[in-house]
Amino acid sequence: MISIYPTIYHTFQCKADRCENTCCQLWTIDIDETTAKRYHTMTGSLGESLRQAITVDDEGSHFIFSKKQPMCPLLNEQGLCKVVLELGEGGLCDTCHMHPRFYKYIEDLELCGVGLSCEASVELLAEDTQSNQVIFTIEDDDGEFSSNERLGIHNVFELLAFDIDSARFQYTPNPNAQYYTELLELYGTTEPIDEEWTTQINVLSHDIDKLIASVQTYISTHDMGLFNKVFQYILYRQIDMLADYSLEAIHSYAKDAVEYILMTSATDGLALKQIAKWSQQIEYDEDNVELLLQYYDK
Numbered sequence: 001m002i003s004i005y006p007t008i009y010h011t012f013q014c015k016a017d018r019c020e021n022t023c024c025q026l027w028t029i030d031i032d033e034t035t036a037k038r039y040h041t042m043t044g045s046l047g048e049s050l051r052q053a054i055t056v057d058d059e060g061s062h063f064i065f066s067k068k069q070p071m072c073p074l075l076n077e078q079g080l081c082k083v084v085l086e087l088g089e090g091g092l093c094d095t096c097h098m099h100p101r102f103y104k105y106i107e108d109l110e111l112c113g114v115g116l117s118c119e120a121s122v123e124l125l126a127e128d129t130q131s132n133q134v135i136f137t138i139e140d141d142d143g144e145f146s147s148n149e150r151l152g153i154h155n156v157f158e159l160l161a162f163d164i165d166s167a168r169f170q171y172t173p174n175p176n177a178q179y180y181t182e183l184l185e186l187y188g189t190t191e192p193i194d195e196e197w198t199t200q201i202n203v204l205s206h207d208i209d210k211l212i213a214s215v216q217t218y219i220s221t222h223d224m225g226l227f228n229k230v231f232q233y234i235l236y237r238q239i240d241m242l243a244d245y246s247l248e249a250i251h252s253y254a255k256d257a258v259e260y261i262l263m264t265s266a267t268d269g270l271a272l273k274q275i276a277k278w279s280q281q282i283e284y285d286e287d288n289v290e291l292l293l294q295y296y297d298k
Helices: 007-011 033-041 044-053 082-087 094-098 119-127 153-159 177-187 195-206 208-221 225-237 239-243 247-268 271-281 286-296
Strands: 002-006 028-031 054-057 060-064 101-106 109-114 136-140
Touching (some): 002 007, 002 153, 007 109, 007 119, 007 136, 028 033, 028 094, 033 054, 044 054, 044 082, 101 239, 109 225, 136 153, 153 225, 177 208, 177 247, 208 247, 225 239, 225 247, 239 247, 247 271, 247 286
Antiparallel strands (some): 028 060, 101 109
């Protein structure tokens, strides 16, 4: 097995109560069967709190957060998880324990990472201002690769036998009226995670000329290095989808994602927040990913 890691994977650490946009909200979290059995039989106040928070149906046990209850009820007043405080991280269900880490497998290649929906992940990606490229490390069972070896995104694709012009891995902004109109119409067809997403698209669509002017000003006053790294990271996250979709579809998916993040950063500010928001809305909804890739693969 050959394992690939973006360098930010090795330094990732949950910010817990310091996180301004906790991941413990707005999700439906499936609880693995082993942990569910433990939660259902646990005694004491924590056990009671867990059972009150769990929804059980024909498909199993879940934590379900809604508009009325957007935050996980197991967070205390300081924003810390009661399960972790009392049981340690080993007391978490598999989903909560692993998030935002992800693992994808293509034959003997394991692609590891931390999702951009997480505030800490995005901050780590932005931290290295000396490079506008995502850097990866590689590990393998046979010791063929040195632990000091570093890869770029093009090297990762080469490991999968994709010989692609390196220029395809570089993001170039494209503020264009027709392009922006079509992109916003497409994103308007995605299933919204909340009303704020729909409102944001409507506001952006209201005056395309004004939007383009804002983006052009933003480009002239900000380093695009972070956006290039986000572009490469999104490509990396979707490599496994090449089994079902074309390279052009994956490339368009990543390009449109970063263009949308650029729009929202130019108009709403706080690029790091906009990256996480996009990821929560698109990357973490498999139906939205599929909807977009099917559109690009037409």
